[in-house]
Amino acid sequence: MNFNDLPPALRASFLPPPRLLMGPGPITCDPRVLRAMSYQLVGQFDPAMTDCMNQTMALYRGVFRTENRWTFMVDSTARGGIEACLVSLLEPGDRVLVPIMGRFGQLLTEIAERCGAEVHTIAVPWGEVCDPAQVAEALDRVRPKLLATVQGDTSTTMCQPLDELGRLCRERDVLFYCDCTASIVGNAFETDAWGLDAVSAGLQKCLGGPSGIAPVTLSDRAAAVIQARRHVERGIRAADDEDAGGERIRSNYFDLAMIMDYWSEARLNHHTEATSMLYGARECARIALEEGIDEVVERHRIAGNALAAGLAALGLALFGDQAHRMHNVVGVYIPEGVDGEAVRGRMLADFGIEIGTSFGPLHGVIWRIGTMGYNARRDTVLTTLACLEQCLRCEGFAAPPGEAVAAALGAFS
Amino acid sequence: MNFNDLPPALRASFLPPPRLLMGPGPITCDPRVLRAMSYQLVGQFDPAMTDCMNQTMALYRGVFRTENRWTFMVDSTARGGIEACLVSLLEPGDRVLVPIMGRFGQLLTEIAERCGAEVHTIAVPWGEVCDPAQVAEALDRVRPKLLATVQGDTSTTMCQPLDELGRLCRERDVLFYCDCTASIVGNAFETDAWGLDAVSAGLQKCLGGPSGIAPVTLSDRAAAVIQARRHVERGIRAADDEDAGGERIRSNYFDLAMIMDYWSEARLNHHTEATSMLYGARECARIALEEGIDEVVERHRIAGNALAAGLAALGLALFGDQAHRMHNVVGVYIPEGVDGEAVRGRMLADFGIEIGTSFGPLHGVIWRIGTMGYNARRDTVLTTLACLEQCLRCEGFAAPPGEAVAAALGAFS
Structure with a gap:
């Protein structure tokens, strides 16, 4: 391939046309987020980098309204954040209940099936939300390990009320997951007050950033379920590292126990953090908290x-x-x-x-x-x-x- | 959380200290890549966006030295690109052979095991590379579906010669995968001339960009193996969509058949493309091809x-x-x-x-x-x-x- 023989459009840098993005997302980025992402990199374990990671954890506790220690980033789009939560919480054969009110509820079933889970669903017509009584009945019938929900399903524009569902889950000792990618900071969301155990999101909707990194938060009980499956990778394993004993998580990349080791004081290497996306995520949260x-x-x-x-x-x-x-x-x-x-x-x-x-x-x-x-x-x-x-x-x-x-x-x- | 009560470091935007990054990566970004990533977003199916995706495919054909149609991006760090290739190519029970010369060879075994593959390894001391005769012997003994290699293993600084291995694989009808994250454009790499079937990379080494997106290329025979496992997601499935019939890929996020549908003329929605990372990836390739x-x-x-x-x-x-x-x-x-x-x-x-x-x-x-x-x-x-x-x-x-x-x-x- 000779560069000078390429068409002019390929030889040139890409200059996007000006757009006002008023669809269901991604939307036009806040210029402060783009500025944050244009800053130069620092090394993966530079004190400035680990400070930035810790600050980002603290800021997302404010966004998610939680005290959860385990509030951190998964380096993928929002869809990967969903998969990281489900594959780390669910073992093959585990029962999961998914209320479906649109495309993204269906996505949860697709992902949970591939985790090897036994997937049960309840559905409402597109354009409606699920009634808590319907969920309670299904929880009693299915007796799942996990209830997996979507707060705002952009396919239908509906916003599922969650506070009652959290209470139903706690009463039955069921783990409660929610994908709030499309709704977070555009609609009220309360991780702790609503009893959520695992939540994942993305930047490209109301947070005003680009797709490409997924903020996640885990309650202590969700973290305990995941850490019971902890495993240290060959190649960085020390002589005294022992596996926790639980069934190994089916994905290496989305192994939240490993990602937690990376985001903890242990700083065990896993992936190389997507530094520019981290900078963007930090600024999205900072901007939202500054406004309130x-x-x-x-x-x-x-x-x-x-x-x-x-x-x-x-x-x-x-x-x-x-x-x-x-x-x-x-x-x-x-x-x-x-x-x-x-x-x-x-x-x-x-x-x-x-x-x-x-x-x-x-x-x-x-x-x-x-x-x-x-x-x-x-x-x-x-x-x-x-x-x-x-x-x-x-x-x-x-x-x-x-x-x-x-x-x-x-x-x- | 009251914003004004937060420590000043949290209230401020993050300003990274100036660093010269001379480690094993990530390294200081080319400023042109940071500029590209600071541009505003366009919509996911905007003609400008699909043009940008097609241009990026074309530019990476030049980087990978291939004519492969299926040359595209996975939205994760380089580690996720590896997992996408392995989980899409390997079914539970498939045999895979991994030559190990350092940490990243061990990583391939970790990922392949979680795909349910039967993993066989050969190893050399850290600081050496594998001899093709040793690989040939193991190929004949193990008779794997896939040979999975790392070109440049930064843990040891060694660069595995690959051209001979490609010939050995073709002679035995074995698929040949390589992770060239750490070596691409810093060392000679020839996808087509060396007979590679699947290759994945990252931006954060010699390509001069940040971590966060993984360029991938697939030969026609690798693409055929993956497309035999094709599945269209519920929620976007049309009445005449049929599954290809092969065993479903264990990951939804890393399902390369779905990601290929997204990068093809069909433009079936999967994830929301990480637009800023795409801009960065495109510029990394453009810069490399411009220099030659x-x-x-x-x-x-x-x-x-x-x-x-x-x-x-x-x-x-x-x-x-x-x-x-x-x-x-x-x-x-x-x-x-x-x-x-x-x-x-x-x-x-x-x-x-x-x-x-x-x-x-x-x-x-x-x-x-x-x-x-x-x-x-x-x-x-x-x-x-x-x-x-x-x-x-x-x-x-x-x-x-x-x-x-x-x-x-x-x-x-």
Whole structure:
């Protein structure tokens, strides 16, 4: 391969076009996070690096609302954080109960099956959330080791209430896991107060960062389950290192016992920490705590409500149980006779604004429009509504002029 | 948690101290890579994003010296790239042969065992490489599905010759995998010419980027083995999607068949691509190809030889078979009576230079000093030698004044 023979686009550095990302995530990054990620690296065991790791642990305790010692990062996208929790907690044959309200509940079943777990599910129609009584009945019937849930399932925009589920799990000595990637800091989330044992997240939604690292927190009882499977790798094993005796975790990369050794004072080498992503994760948490978690959630609530009001004023029907809608993403029916992809294409090509399509049974039925993280703002909501009105009109839908922006302005004031 | 009550270090953004990273990796990033990673995100299926993904595939074909269609990224550190290859290629009960010459060969056995494979090993003392005749004998005895190797094992600084092994594998219809994380573009590497079927890497060594994404390439026959295990996830499955019928891959996150669907024209959603890491990976490859792969390898060879000459002139003994040393990292014995950690501590605290410690049997025995990627330069080598001379003297070792820098200057000229 001769460099000078390559097409110009390959020879040049990549310069992304300007976009306003108003889909279900990833969203436009907070510029402070991008700045943090542009800083030079330090070594893996440099005191400055281990300080940065410890600070990041402390800051995410604030984000997750927990006192958990074991609050740290997994170096993968949010999906890998889910797998790390499930493969480290579940042994082959363990029973797990998964309430499914959308695509990401189904993902939990896919991952748990590959851990060798015996997976039981309860399901509600897309656009609804699970009733705690339904979960209680299933817990009593299945008697699982773990209840695995999703708080905000972006596929349907629904936000599952969790506080009652935590109580049900504690009463039955069931471990309680939640994937809060899409919802954290956009909606109230209380690890300790709600009795959660394992939680995983990502940066690319309301935290305002890029995908690529997964914050995780574990209760002491979850940590004990995982550490009973602890194993020190050959090649760094000292003469007095002994395995804990439990069944070895099926993944080396997602072995949380090893990752905990890396994030502990022992600093046993595992992977090489993704330093730039760590810098970004630290800054995401710092920014959220500086604003105040309650204040960030409220900002998302206000922006989401204004967006929903504007979409309704355009004459569009909102999708799903609005009492349980996530603050940070609104599902809206594509109106009859309108080509949904043509509207999305115009939004992107003519206005540089991305809104989301949908998965599975909702594909071609609804759009998903997000107001998340850095983009949970008045100007982004108003601009999106103004441009969507124009695109709908171009595609033959009689959008009432000015109503959407007026309704959103009203909601904001 | 009240933000204003937090310690000042937590309230502030993280500002890394200036460091010259001359260990076994990660190393100081090329500033062009940090700039690329500071650019704003685009959406996951934006044409600009899929263009960027396709360009990155093309650029890594140049890095890996391959025509392989399936040349793409896994969103994890290099260790996750290894696991993705092994868990996708190996089914429980499959036999795998691993030649071990250091810690990272042992890592391959750890990962392959957790895939449920039947792992066979051959080993050489740390500081040597495997003889192809020894591998041929073991291939005939074990008759494995896969030969899993490491090219450059930084734990020992050795670089395993691979061209002969590829021929041995083809003759026996054995799949041939290599982890070239630590060696790629610092040492010659030829995916196609050497008959490799699966290769994984990382950015944080000679490619001059941060850890956090793993470039992978697969031959058509490796891709066929993996695609025979293809499965489409519930939640995005269309009515006419059928599983390929092979045993399901044990990991969802590292399921290369799914990741290939995401990187193909089908663009089936899997994880959310780690966009900033992708930008960084693309720029790493672009920079290497712009300089020319042969030229980058030669720059590493010259810098490594100069470093080795300087260390020898200091009166230090080099570790391992120098005929098979990686270009980009030199192992050197800590001299008798000198506290190795005190020297490393002085280098970091007084000069801002990091040199490496070692693992396992070499811990406390050798230092490892790297000249990699952006840091494979004359000024970095000379500065490191000058400062090491000072630190050795402070720790009571009679380092000959000026000899190290003179020897390195001689090697460069």
